[in-house]
Amino acid sequence: MNIGQASRATGVSTKMIRYYESVGLIRPADRTDSNYRDFGERDVRELQFIRRARDLGFSVEEIGQLLSLWRDRARPSREVKAIAQKHVADLDARVAEMQAMADALRTLAKGCAGDDRPDCPILMDLAERDGGVLRVRQKVVRSPNPVYSGVSRTRS
Amino acid sequence: MNIGQASRATGVSTKMIRYYESVGLIRPADRTDSNYRDFGERDVRELQFIRRARDLGFSVEEIGQLLSLWRDRARPSREVKAIAQKHVADLDARVAEMQAMADALRTLAKGCAGDDRPDCPILMDLAERDGGVLRVRQKVVRSPNPVYSGVSRTRS
DNA sequence: TTGAACCTTCCAGTCATGGGAAGGTCAAGC
DNA sequence: GCTTGACCTTCCCATGACTGGAAGGTTCAA
Numbered sequence: 001m002n003i004g005q006a007s008r009a010t011g012v013s014t015k016m017i018r019y020y021e022s023v024g025l026i027r028p029a030d031r032t033d034s035n036y037r038d039f040g041e042r043d044v045r046e047l048q049f050i051r052r053a054r055d056l057g058f059s060v061e062e063i064g065q066l067l068s069l070w071r072d073r074a075r076p077s078r079e080v081k082a083i084a085q086k087h088v089a090d091l092d093a094r095v096a097e098m099q100a101m102a103d104a105l106r107t108l109a110k111g112c113a114g115d116d117r118p119d120c121p122i123l124m125d126l127a128e129r130d131g132g133v134l135r136v137r138q139k140v141v142r143s144p145n146p147v148y149s150g151v152s153r154t155r156s
Numbered sequence: 157m158n159i160g161q162a163s164r165a166t167g168v169s170t171k172m173i174r175y176y177e178s179v180g181l182i183r184p185a186d187r188t189d190s191n192y193r194d195f196g197e198r199d200v201r202e203l204q205f206i207r208r209a210r211d212l213g214f215s216v217e218e219i220g221q222l223l224s225l226w227r228d229r230a231r232p233s234r235e236v237k238a239i240a241q242k243h244v245a246d247l248d249a250r251v252a253e254m255q256a257m258a259d260a261l262r263t264l265a266k267g268c269a270g271d272d273r274p275d276c277p278i279l280m281d282l283a284e285r286d287g288g289v290l291r292v293r294q295k296v297v298r299s300p301n302p303v304y305s306g307v308s309r310t311r312s
Numbered sequence: 313t314t315g316a317a318c319c320t321t322c323c324a325g326t327c328a329t330g331g332g333a334a335g336g337t338c339a340a341g342c
Numbered sequence: 343g344c345t346t347g348a349c350c351t352t353c354c355c356a357t358g359a360c361t362g363g364a365a366g367g368t369t370c371a372a
Contacts, residue, residue: 004349014350015330034337036350045283052282057257060328070279080278081270084261091258095251101213102247105240114237122236123226126208127201160318170319171361179359190368192319216359 003029006039010047020050025064058087159185162195166203176206181220214243 007014017037020026026046029037039047049070053063065083069075111121163170173193176182182202185193195203205226209219221239225231267277 002350013329016328018352019328034350036337049282052284054328055257056261056282057254066279066282070283073274075274075276076272077268077274077276077278078270078272080276081265081268084265084268084278088258088261088265091254091261095254095258098213098247098251098254101211102244102251105212105244105247109237109240109244112233112237112240114234116232116234118229118231118233120231120233120236122233122240123222126205126212126222127226128208158319169361172359174321175360188368190319192368210359 001039001044002032003037003039006037006044006047009044010051012047012051017047020047020060023060025050025060025067056087057091058083062087157195157200158188159193159195162193162200162203165200166207168203168207173203176203176216179216181206181216181223212243213247214239218243 001009003014003017006012007017012020017026021028026043029039029043032038046067049067050063053066058066062083066080069080069083105122108122108125113119157165159170159173162168163173168176173182177184182199185195185199188194202223205223206219209222214222218239222236225236225239261278264278264281269275
């Protein structure tokens with residue numbers, strides 16, 4: 001199975017398959033005589049695993065850990081659970097922060113007429129030299145992977 | 157006021173001040189004879205504005221729009237409100253997505269013993285070739301700026 | 313005069329991913 | 343056998359919003 005077929009079978013782009021190989025997430029694929037990558041059943045299953053893990057927002061590094069646990073028939077489920085729980089905590093922290101931002105902005109927008117007049121509590125708050133009335137400022141949390149964050153983009 | 161003082165006065169790093177200048181978010185600062193940047197009151201106010209807007213999760217592009225509206229005494233509040241509301245919608249979409257991920261993982265983790273035994277519903281779900289029981293797969297939303305997303309990092 | 317604490321520009325890296333160029337390979341139809 | 347187009351290969355570049363560091367100039371106080 002060449003890279004295009006593997007991509008269609010797993011929903012992982014050819015670009016990403018090569019990338020995952022280059023960073024060592026998957027082992028180098030076999031090659032045909034003409035130097036084409038040749039994927040087998042097992043490779044496809046690993047790519048599907050990776051795809052699912054990305055859909056759950058795991059970083060490539062976390063996926064590497066999960067993959068090696070997956071490959072190890074004797075792994076203790078404790079380790080898998082720990083990774084998952086840490087990831088859940090990360091997600092929850094980001095959610096809380098973004099909700100605080102959204103709520104602050106909603107409050108400001110509610111007070112803004114949104115018409116031809118220039119008066120606007122949103123700009124007034126941003127101009128507050130001591131941090132603004134709503135004081136949303138807090139720890140800003142950033143992710144190892146940019147999956148959560150952003151403007152529409154579909155994954156087939 | 158040199159760049160270090162401006163940085164301390166606004167909480168924006170010197171690196172970022174130079175970056176904002178390079179991308180045209182702020183106008184080029186005045187220079188002293190020795191080519192040091194020289195910031196005035198107005199520059200400091202703009203940097204504080206930028207800082208506040210970043211704390212609310214606006215992207216540099218959005219901040220550019222907000223800044224130019226701020227500078228325009230006659231701007232219609234409608235435009236400001238539109239930017240804010242779009243940003244709120246973006247935040248809400250990301251929050252919903254991340255909550256779905258977190259909930260799916262929580263469900264899986266609940267069924268995982270987390271002990272020495274290898275059996276683990278989390279890995280089993282990731283291995284599902286048809287997408288897993290929980291089917292969290294959906295549109296993945298990504299942000300123009302990586303502020304929301306991630307692992308602890310503080311902004312002074 | 314020396315040294316540290318500034319400042320300057322420039323270049324590179326981050327993370328996961330897409331875009332594209334330049335060139336090799338393969339299969340179908342003529 | 344030859345052309346065509348759809349593949350494949352590697353390589354480099356770009357994204358956003360930063361951080362880090364090198365190499366060198368400036369300022370100020372001891």
